Amino acid sequence: MDPLTPRPHDRHFDLARDSLREVNAALHAPDLEGAVTIDNPAGAHSVAVGLDAPVRVSINGHVGYYAAGMNQQAEVTIDGNAGTGVAENMMSGTVVVRGNASQSAGATAHGGLLVVEGDAAARCGISMKGVDIVVGGDVGHSTAFMAQAGRLVVRGDAGEGLGDSIYETRIYVRGEVASLGADCVAKPMRAEHVEELAGLLKAAGFEDDDPSSYTRYGSARTLYHFTAANKY
Amino acid sequence: MTTQTSSQNWGLRESATFDRTTIAAIQRAADTGIYDIRGWGAKRPLPHFDDLLFLGASMSRYPLEGYRERCGTDVVLGDRHATYPLHLATPVTIAGMSFGALSGRAKEALGRGASEVGTSTTTGDGGMTLEERGQSKHLVYQYLPSRYGMNPDDLRKADAIEVVLGQGAKPGGGGMLLGQKISERVAGMRTLPQGIDQRSASRHPDWTGPDDLAIKINELREITDWEKPIYVKVGATRTYYDVKLACHSGADVVVVDGMQGGTAATQEVFIEHVGIPTLAAIPQAVQALQELGLHRKVQLIVSGGIRNGADVAKAMALGADAVAIGSAALIALGDNDPRYAAEYEAIGSAAGFYDDFQDGRDPAGITTQDPELAARFDPVEGGRRLANFLRVLTMEAQTIARACGKAHLQHLEPEDLVALTIEAAAMARVPLAGTSWIPGQPGQQGL
Numbered sequence: 001m002d003p004l005t006p007r008p009h010d011r012h013f014d015l016a017r018d019s020l021r022e023v024n025a026a027l028h029a030p031d032l033e034g035a036v037t038i039d040n041p042a043g044a045h046s047v048a049v050g051l052d053a054p055v056r057v058s059i060n061g062h063v064g065y066y067a068a069g070m071n072q073q074a075e076v077t078i079d080g081n082a083g084t085g086v087a088e089n090m091m092s093g094t095v096v097v098r099g100n101a102s103q104s105a106g107a108t109a110h111g112g113l114l115v116v117e118g119d120a121a122a123r124c125g126i127s128m129k130g131v132d133i134v135v136g137g138d139v140g141h142s143t144a145f146m147a148q149a150g151r152l153v154v155r156g157d158a159g160e161g162l163g164d165s166i167y168e169t170r171i172y173v174r175g176e177v178a179s180l181g182a183d184c185v186a187k188p189m190r191a192e193h194v195e196e197l198a199g200l201l202k203a204a205g206f207e208d209d210d211p212s213s214y215t216r217y218g219s220a221r222t223l224y225h226f227t228a229a230n231k232y
Numbered sequence: 233m234t235t236q237t238s239s240q241n242w243g244l245r246e247s248a249t250f251d252r253t254t255i256a257a258i259q260r261a262a263d264t265g266i267y268d269i270r271g272w273g274a275k276r277p278l279p280h281f282d283d284l285l286f287l288g289a290s291m292s293r294y295p296l297e298g299y300r301e302r303c304g305t306d307v308v309l310g311d312r313h314a315t316y317p318l319h320l321a322t323p324v325t326i327a328g329m330s331f332g333a334l335s336g337r338a339k340e341a342l343g344r345g346a347s348e349v350g351t352s353t354t355t356g357d358g359g360m361t362l363e364e365r366g367q368s369k370h371l372v373y374q375y376l377p378s379r380y381g382m383n384p385d386d387l388r389k390a391d392a393i394e395v396v397l398g399q400g401a402k403p404g405g406g407g408m409l410l411g412q413k414i415s416e417r418v419a420g421m422r423t424l425p426q427g428i429d430q431r432s433a434s435r436h437p438d439w440t441g442p443d444d445l446a447i448k449i450n451e452l453r454e455i456t457d458w459e460k461p462i463y464v465k466v467g468a469t470r471t472y473y474d475v476k477l478a479c480h481s482g483a484d485v486v487v488v489d490g491m492q493g494g495t496a497a498t499q500e501v502f503i504e505h506v507g508i509p510t511l512a513a514i515p516q517a518v519q520a521l522q523e524l525g526l527h528r529k530v531q532l533i534v535s536g537g538i539r540n541g542a543d544v545a546k547a548m549a550l551g552a553d554a555v556a557i558g559s560a561a562l563i564a565l566g567d568n569d570p571r572y573a574a575e576y577e578a579i580g581s582a583a584g585f586y587d588d589f590q591d592g593r594d595p596a597g598i599t600t601q602d603p604e605l606a607a608r609f610d611p612v613e614g615g616r617r618l619a620n621f622l623r624v625l626t627m628e629a630q631t632i633a634r635a636c637g638k639a640h641l642q643h644l645e646p647e648d649l650v651a652l653t654i655e656a657a658a659m660a661r662v663p664l665a666g667t668s669w670i671p672g673q674p675g676q677q678g679l
Contacts, residue, residue, distance in 0.1 A: 024454045045447045050384055050455030066438070066451040070384040084447075085438035091383055104438040108379040110423070126437040127379060129423040146433060148423045165431070167424060224428040225411060226266065 009034030016040040020047065027051055041067075043083070048076055051093070068095045071112060087114045090131055103140065106133045109150070115204040122159065125152045128169055134204035144171055145181065153200050155209065163217050171217040172197050174209070185220045257500070268500040269408070271333075271589025271599065273401045273492045273536065273559060278509040280492070281543040283656030284649050285665060288635040296634035303630040304640035307554050309352075309531045310392055310461020310484035313453065317461050317484075318370050318392055320554070321350030322626040323641060324544055326618075327489070327535050327558035328374045328394065328465070330356025332409050332418045333496030333589065334562075335606040336363045337614070338598045341565055343367030344611060345618025349626070354394060354556070357407050357432050359421045360386040367615070372463065375452070377406065378432040380422040384455060392485070393452055394463035395445070397436075397474075400493030400536040403467025403507045407432030408497045413592040415601040442477040449482040463487050468513035468536065469506075475520035479530050487556065488517045490536025494559040496599065497590035510536035510547075512659040518551030527551065528642075541628020548629070549644035550660060557625075564621035565614040566596045 013023045015038060023038060024046070032053040037060065041047050045064035048057050051074040059067065062080035071090040078086070081099035090109040097105075100118035107123065109131030116124075116133070122140035125133050125147055134153040141159035144152050147169035157175035164181020170193070171184075180186075189197075189212065197211040246252065260268060289295035296303060311317035326346045331339050333356060340363035346353040352370035355361075359381020365371055373390030375382065387393065398404060409418070409430045419426040439448045449462050464478040465487035478486045490510025495503065514534055521527035534547045535556035547555050568576075570583040575595035581588060589599035597609035633641050636648045650665040651657035657664040658671035 020454065021458070025457060028457060046451040046454045049451055052384065065444070065447045069451050070387070070455055072384060084444070088438045089379060089382060089384070107438040108382065110383065123437065127433065129379075145437075146431070167428075224425070226269075226408075226429045 011036045014039045166219045172214040174214045183223045187216045270587045272587035273494045279655045281546045283652045289637045293637045312484040314461040315459045323554035325556045326353035327556035328354035328356045330358040331361045332358040337611040339364040340611040341614030344615025348619035349622045377436045392461040396465045398467035400467045400489035401495035402498045402502045403469045406434035410590045413601045445481040468508045471513040471516035472520045475517045485531045487533040492537030514550040515661040541625045544629040545632040564618045
C-alpha cells in the first residue's frame with residue numbers, strides 16, 4: 001500500500017479545532033495503532049504525552065513544553081521547534097525534533113532515542129537514565145548534568161559545565177566544549193566507542209559523520225564517595 | 233547523640249553555649265574534617281503543638297458524648313480537578329519515605345498498616361516497590377527532582393501524585409543516600425552504580441518556578457487523563473507565598489512539612505538551622521488558602537512532629553485537612569525499640585536516640601538494606617502495630633473533638649485553642665491562655 005494512503009487506523013487531529021484533552025485521550029486508547037497526524041500545535045504544551053503504543057505520530061508545527069513526555073514505544077516526529085522538556089522521561093520509542101529544542105531536552109529519560117536535528121538549549125539530557133540523545137547542532141550549558149546512564153552525542157559545540165556531577169553516561173562531542181563540569185573528564189576513544197558512536201549517528205541519520213572526529217567525555221568518578229577532599 | 237543535663241557535682245557548671253553536645257560536635261568535626269550526616273528531624277527545642285491547649289466545652293459550649301455520639305474522621309483529598317479523589321477513613325496519612333532509606337519490608341508494613349485503617353501511604357525518592365503498591369489501598373506516588381525510578385507505568389498505578397519541592401528537614405536541599413545502603417536492588421531502581429554515595433537533585437530538572445510548575449502539573453494530568461489528585465509538597469519556609477504559588481500552579485492538595493519532619497540522611501547543620509517549625513507554618517498556609525478562597529477546596533496536609541491525637545487535633549483546628557506522619561510511623565513499626573538496647577549501644581547510640589539512618593546498621597531492621605538486619609523486621613507485625621497506632625491517633629483526636637462539641641474532626645477551629653507561650657500564640661495565631669491577646673494581631677490587647 002502506498003505509505004501516503006490513509007489506512008483504517010490512521011487518525012488526524014487539528015489542535016486549532018480539537019482540544020488537547022481530546023487529542024491526548026485519543027492517543028491513550030488501549031487499541032491505538034497506525035499513524036497519527038497532529039496539525040497546528042501552535043506551541044501547545046503537553047502534546048502527545050504519555051503515549052504507550054507502537055504508533056507513528058507526526059506533529060506538524062512548533063510545540064511547547066514536554067512534547068512526547070514519558071513516551072513509550074511510539075515514533076514521534078516534530079516538524080518544528082520544541083519547548084522545554086521534549087521527550088522528558090521517555091522510556092522507549094523515538095522522538096525526532098526537526099528544528100531546535102529548548103532546555104532540558106530528554107531530561108531523566110530512561111530509554112529510546114531522542115534526535116534534535118538543530119540545537120538544544122541548556123540542560124539537555126539532565127539526569128538522563130539510559131536514553132540515547134543525538135543533537136545535530138550545539139547544546140547549551142549544564143548539558144548532561146548529573147547524567148546517570150545512556151549516551152549523548154553532540155555534533156556541534158557544548159556550553160559551559162558539560163557533564164557536571166556525571167555518573168555513567170557517555171558523552172561524545174565533535175566540536176568545542178566551553179568547559180567541563182565537576183568530575184567530567186575527556187576519555188580516550190577506544191574501538192568500542194567508535195563503533196558505539198557510529199551506531200548512534202546512523203540511527204539518528206548522521207551516518208556520514210566520522211566517529212573518530214569526536215571526543216568522548218565521562219565521569220572521573222572522584223565524587224562517588226563523600227570525603228573531606230571532594231571539591232565542589 | 234545524647235544530651236545530659238545533670239551532674240552529681242553541682243560545682244561543675246555546664247556551659248549553655250558550649251554544652252556537651254556542642255563540644256562533641258566540635259571535636260567530631262576536628263577529627264573527621266567533614267560535616268555530620270544523620271537522620272531524624274530537628275532535635276532542638278521548638279515551639280510546637282505542646283504549647284497549645286484545647287478549651288473543652290462547659291457552659292458556653294456543648295460537648296458531645298464521648299463514647300456514643302458520632303464524630304466523623306473521614307476526609308476527601310484532591311477533589312478540585314481529579315476524577316478520582318482519595319476518600320480516607322482517617323486524616324492521619326503516612327508521609328513519603330523512600331525504598332532505599334527504608335527496607336522493602338518496612339515499606340510493605342507501612343502499606344499494610346495504612347490500608348488496615350483506610351488511609352494512604354506515600355512512596356519516596358527511589359520509586360515504587362511491588363511490596364508497597366501491593367499492600368497499599370491508597371498509594372501516593374512522589375514526583376521528585378531526582379526522578380529516581382520514576383516511570384509512567386507506576387505513575388498510572390498511583391492513586392495520587394505528589395510533586396515534591398522540598399521537605400521540612402531540608403528545604404532547599406537535595407537528598408543523599410550513602411553507599412552502604414545502595415544495594416543491588418536500590419541501585420537498579422535508581423539507575424546508579426552499586427555502593428556509591430548517591431546524591432538527589434535539589435531542583436527539578438525540567439521546570440523552574442511556579443509558572444513552569446503549572447505546565448508540569450498539566451502534563452501529569454494529561455498523562456494520567458485527569459484521574460489522579462496532584463499534591464505539591466513544600467518544606468516549611470516562606471509558607472504563605474509557597475502555598476499561594478502551589479495553588480496558582482494547580483495543586484489539588486498542598487503538603488506543608490515543618491522542620492521537625494524527618495529525613496533519612498541530611499547534614500546536621502541543615503536539619504537544625506533551615507526551615508521553620510510546623511506550628512509557625514500552618515497559619516501561614518491557611519491564610520494563603522483563605523485569601524484565595526480555596527481553604528477546604530485545596531486540601532492542606534501538615535506534617536513534621538505529629539506524635540499523638542492531640543497533635544492531630546491541633547493541626548486540624550488550625551486549619552489542616554489532614555496530617556502525615558513519618559518518624560512516629562517508624563517508631564510504631566519498631567524503630568528505637570528498647571529491646572535492641574545493647575545493639576544500639578554497640579554502634580555508638582542508644583534506644584531512643586538512634587538517628588544514624590544513613591548508616592544502614594539499624595538493629596530494628598527498618599532503615600537498612602542489609603538483608604540480615606532487614607529480615608529481623610516482620611512486615612505483618614509491623615503493619616499491625618502501625619494500624620494500632622493510627623487507630624489510637626484517630627481515637628485521641630476524636631476524644632478532643634467531642635470535648636469541644638465537634639461532630640467531625642474537620643469542625644475543630646482555632647477558636648478551640650489557646651497558647652501557653654507568647655511565642656506559640658504569635659506563631660499559631662491563637663490567644664495566650666487566659667487572655668484574648670494574640671501577639672502580632674492588630675487590635676488584640678490583653679484583658
